[in-house]
Amino acid sequence: MTSAHPATSARGKTVVVDVVIVGAGLIGLATAWELRRRGRKVAVIDPAPGQGASRAAAGMLAPISEVQYQQNFLNPLMSASAAEYPRFAAAVEQACGESVGYRATETLVCGVDQADRQALTDLSRLQQSYGMAVASMALSEARILEPALSPRLSSVFRIPTDHQVDPRRLVSGLLTALAGRRTTGTFPDGGPAHVLRGQAKALRWNGSGAVAGIELADGQSVLATETILAPGLGVAGLEGLPDTCRMPLRPVHGDILRARIPPGTPHLIERTVRGLVHGLPVYLVPRADGTVVIGATSREDNQAGPSAGGVFRLLRDAQALVPGVAELELTETMARARPGTPDxxxxxxxxxxxxxxxxxxxxxxxxxFRHGVLLAPLAARLASQLVTGQVGADPAADAAHLSTTDPHRFPVLAIGRHGVSSQASTLKNAKN
Ligand SMILES: Cc1cc2nc3c(=O)[nH]c(=O)nc-3n(C[C@H](O)[C@H](O)[C@H](O)COP(=O)(O)OP(=O)(O)OC[C@H]3O[C@@H](n4cnc5c(N)ncnc54)[C@H](O)[C@@H]3O)c2cc1C
Structure with a gap:
């Protein structure tokens, strides 16, 4: 692909780039940055960059503790992206001159009652069957590592390689790197990216059936050889999409809390502590400054704001794992929707x-869905390869990832007289 120079018409209404990306969440921003590193001129469109699901995310990079039954097809994606994280985070930090909060601290997975212990033991066997490093440890040992853990836990499992990043810092670092405010010469010829604060309204097509860019709600156009749709749940709001783009996507809301330690007191925990409390999941993710992020609810009730019941449950269950949560100052409650697919x-x-x-x-x-922070480096690399035609170090592995993420693996949603309705979401290729 040739690199057209960004140009703005006399009326300031048309931007011309190589690639336009709809959505400046972590996925769109990481993809834009990866393309910029490859010398492409990029524009990213978003009315509120970084304020979607990426704003809420806890930032756990947890390919092992996120293992689910019947979802082994996700494991290669998660572990590949986790392996790319240290270099990805270091490269963003080098480009933006700020920390993105990547911490190679470990994760302790805890249970409260005997049923939790059994469920976590069974899960650890599944994880071990995939060759993943997870080991049961005595509560007394765990409390030496994390003295704030409750003395009443039934079980603790240690996962040394499940780490974390701070998604808000990562968004901010990527925006700085894209704007070229502080670059270290890592960009061959792409120049600063256009980050346009606007709502993408419709796809633009050229006369020969190719997508030619995006029209914004304010009348501006962004013309590009390649258009990448990364608007999270916002796909349904775009006009001019091919019908095959109406794949099933649903909002799965999550409530999340942020709390901080009183000034002058030591950090409550240093490791991510998560697990089951009488069968319900909860996690506590400690940032480097002592802030603790508490989450794990999943709601499909379409309530956009935080749920009172969800917040109550998170505080109750977080205290069951780490009683000292009660002493923290609650600084934020928020909810966002994860973009969920059937599998x-x-x-x-x-x-x-x-x-x-x-x-x-x-x-x-x-x-x-619940893995966008973890999957950002892999997603950015694969999308960049798709539009540049470049190949990665392991083309067979990348082809397998793209087979798992095939956007057409489900029947599309039907568009009828009453708008978009869901058809049966049967898998085209059964996953095992
Ligand atoms: C409570 C919670 C906790 C989570 N914790 C974790 C975690 O610990 N680890 C993990 O890996 N993942 C986690 N996730 C999941 C993760 O946050 C998401 O998968 C990820 O943020 C998705 O990124 P995205 O860029 O696709 O979407 P978003 O961050 O939602 O970004 C989409 C962007 O597109 C924009 N947009 C939409 N429509 C348009 C339009 N028409 N024109 C222009 N822009 C548009 C929106 O404004 C938005 O900024 C969590 C999610 C939630 C809700």
Missing amino acids: DAPYLGRIRSVSGEPVAGLVISTGY
Whole structure:
């Protein structure tokens, strides 16, 4: 692909770039940055960059503790992206001159009652069967590492390689790197990216059936050879999409709290502490400054704001694992919707038409559900490779990832007289 120079028309209404990305959440921003590193001129469109699901995320990079039954197809994606994180985080930090809060601290998974212990033991066997490093430890040993753990836990499992990043710092670092405010010469010729604060309204098509960019709600246009849709749940609001783009995507709300230690007191915990409290999940993720992020609710009730019951449950269950939570100052409660797919794997790939032919110039990257922070480096690299034609160090592994994330693996949603309705979400290729 040739690199057109960004140009703004006399009326300031048209921007021309190589790649336009709809959505400046972590997925869109990381993808834009990866493309910029590869010398592409990029524009990212978003009315509120970084304020979607990425704003709420706890930032756990947890390919092992996030293992679910019947979802082994997700494991290669999660472990590949986790392996890319140290270099990804270091490169963003080098480009922006700020910490992104990447911490290679470990994770302790705890249970409260005997049923929790059994469930975690069973899960640890599944994780071990995949060759993952997870080991049961005595509560007395765990309390030497983390003295704030409750003395009443039934079980503790140690996962040394499940780490964390601070998604808000990562968003801020990527925006700085994209704007070129502080670069260290890592960008060959892409120049600063355009971060346009606006709402993408519709796809633009050229006369030969290729996507030619995006029209914004304010009348501006961004013309590009390649368009990447990374608007999280916002895909449904875009006009002019091929019908094959109406894949099933649903909001799964999560309540999340932020709390801080009183000034002058030591950090409550140093490791991520998560687990089951009478069967319900909860996690506590400690930032370097002592802030603790508490979450784990999953609601499909369409209530956008924090749920009173959810906040109550999080505080109650977090205290069951770490009683000292009661002494923290609660600084924030918020909720955001995760973009959920029927099998929890994202949609990442070239859009195809009804006849199965690729639609020229159109890639989708959404549906990251509960793993979007973890999957950001891999998602950014794969989307960049799709639009540049470059290949990674392990093309066979990348092809397998893209097969898992095939955006057309489910039947599309029907668009009827009463708007979009859901058809049966049967898997095209059964996952085991
Ligand atoms: C409570 C909670 C905790 C989580 N914890 C973790 C975790 O610990 N680890 C993990 O890996 N993941 C976690 N996740 C999941 C993770 O946050 C998401 O998977 C990830 O943020 C998705 O990123 P995204 O860029 O696709 O979406 P978003 O961050 O939602 O970004 C999409 C962006 O698109 C924009 N947009 C939408 N429509 C348009 C339009 N028409 N024009 C322009 N822009 C548009 C929006 O404004 C938004 O900024 C958590 C999620 C929640 C809700």
